[in-house]
Amino acid sequence: MASQPQSCDPITGLKPSENCAVVGYYGTDSAFEKLYISLRTLQHRGQEASGVAVFDGRRINLLKVDGYVFEGFKPYIEKGQTPEGTTGIGHNRYSTAGQKNLTGAGPFLISTSNGDMALSHNGEIVNHNELREELKEKGVPFLTKTDTEVMLNIIAREIKLKGVKAGLRSAMDILKGSYSAILLIQGKMYAIRDPMGFRPLILGKVGNSYVVASESSTIDVLGGTIIRDVDPGEVIEFSDGTYNVLIRNPATRLAHCMFEWVYFARPDSIIDGKEVYDTRLRMGMELAEESPVEADIVIPVPDSGRTQALGYSVATGIQYSEGLFKNRYSERTFIIPGETNRDIAVKIKLNPIRSVVDRKRIVLVDDSIVRGTTMKRIISILRNAGAKEIHVRIGSPPIVAPCYFGIDMKTRDQFIALNKNEKEVAESIGADSVAYLSIEGLKKSIGMGDMELCLGCLTGRYPLRVEGEMEEKQTTLDQL
Ligand code: SF4
Incomplete structure (x- = not known):
């Protein structure tokens, strides 16, 4: 689901943010119960709002709540007011600026001549504005500015004109961009993944029921077994107690x-056949091979840099230590008024462990760096705690271009790496040195190549046509 550009967390700076999580349950038990557990396991992909749409045998009932899954649904669970039925879909929405009401949260539900249709979507439809205008001209009303509402209306229109199979195929031709989506049409469920497979989607079995989710960890937590990824370009239909591939169009x-x-x-997930934890460990090891440095300890930026830091430590033999305490009770985003209080605000979240860092030459590892604001503040507090040298190592290549496929990085001026080399980045954040993982190192760590990965925000060349941007066949960065 496309969002408004993110307003930066005033305390910690910007981290790239995911826009959503999706889950679907087709089975024999309470769908709400399974969706609730699933959404809790996928909370990291979206914290602003959550919703479920459950088919009760006659119609689809919607329940949307604000905030964290357990808090939002709690009053409904306590009062026994959760939707009943054994088939349903769920959605977690990532926090966005300016859209604080639940109308824009998923799943979306419309009533059509083919019955109720609900949709949960993770990704971003790049041509949603033109499609919205086209639909508006035909008299389709819109309640929100989201691309998911456009997507659902396109699907409904095409199904009405051509039937389910041909209609979904035609909708996939019309919709450009990234989408891992789950559609509910009355009691039938459809898992839909765009032809390039930008965002993950995986299928599993729990007892006699089926689960489709953004990440495999959901299936683990539900006590199920993974069947396989939903392949790029696939539509899988769930009906009559089983599933079958309706469309295959990679x-x-x-x-x-x-x-x-x-x-x-999550590090305990497997995405498109690749273990997330293992790939992160390899990123750290590759980084160590590419950019070694003399140091006493390797410390991660918690929690994001942990696995890459461990990989760096394993490859170099430099001791891994926890040099920063992360306050797990601090809110995700919070505001303390006044510029001078910002360092205190960082320390509420992250405080150095003086005995670990004092007089040490430190390799400080994080997974990625966008604006550099967070890193600059962390370096400052580590220096104040006595660190002798701080060498920043980043477990991914520099981000130099926006994302148009579902990640909240929209404007170039936020990227510290855009017009700066590693030396200049080091100067601007106050580090003794900075080094990033190379693109080759990244591909090697994941075990995929140019024809399998999107590297758009690293190269400025996109796998799909985006207005005003370069497509991959253009091979220079001159126009950036
Ligand atoms: S542009 Fe970057 S963040 Fe966006 S889908 Fe491609 S790799 Fe992911």
């Missing part, structure tokens, strides 16, 4: 988002 090249392995996905 693109000639795939475009899995490399950031799923770098940062977004």
Whole structure:
């Protein structure tokens, strides 16, 4: 689901942010119960709002709540007011600026001549504005500015004109961009993944029921077994107690988002056959091989840099230490008024462990760096705690271009790496040195190549046509 550009967390600076999580349950038990557990396991992909749409045998009932899954649904669970039924879909929405009401949260539900239709979507439809205008001219009303509402209306229109199979195929031709989506049409469920497979989607079995989710860890937590990934370009239909592949339409090249392995996905997930934890460990090891440095300890930026830091430590033999305490009770985003209080605000979240860092030459590892604001503040507090040298090592290549496929990085001026080399980045954040993982190192760590990964935000060349941007066949960065 496309969002408004993110307003930067005033305390910690910007981290790339995922826009959503999706889950679907087709089975024999309470769908709400399974969706609730699933959404809790996928909370890292979206914290602003959550919702479920459950088919009760006659119609689809929607329940949307604000904030964290357990808090939002708690009053409904306590009062026994959760939707009943054994088939349903769920959605977690990532926090966005300016859209604080629940109308824009998923799943979306519309009533059509083919019955109720609900949709949960993770990704971003790049041509949603023109499609919205086209639909508006035909009299379709819109409640929100989201691309998911456009997507659902396109699907409904095409199904009405051509039936389910041909209609979904036609909708996939019309919709450009990234989408891992789950559609509910009355009691039938459809898992839909765009032809390039930008965002993950996986299928599993729990007892006699089926689960489709953004990440495999959901299936583990539900006590199920993984069947396989939903392949790029696939539509899987769930009906009559089983599933079958309705459409298979992959693109000639795939475009899995490399950031799923770098940062977004849980380390206990497997994305498109690659263990997230293992790929992160390899990123750290590759980074060590590419950019070694003399140091006493390796410390991670918690929690995002942990696995890459461990990989760096394993490859170099430099001791891994926890040099920063992360306050787990601090809110994700919070505001303390006044510029001078910002360092205190960082320390509420992250405080150095003086006995670990004092008089040490430190390799400080994080998974990625966008604006550099967070890193600059961390370096400052580490220096104040006595660190002798701080060498920053980043477990992914520099981000130099926006994302148009579902990650909240929209404007170039936020990227510290855009017009700066590593030396200049080091100067601007106050580090003794900075080094990033190379693109080759990243591909090697994930075990995929140019024809399988999206590297758009690293190269400025996109696997799909985006207005005003370069497509991959253009091979220079001159126009950046
Ligand atoms: S542009 Fe970057 S963040 Fe966006 S999908 Fe591609 S790799 Fe992922």
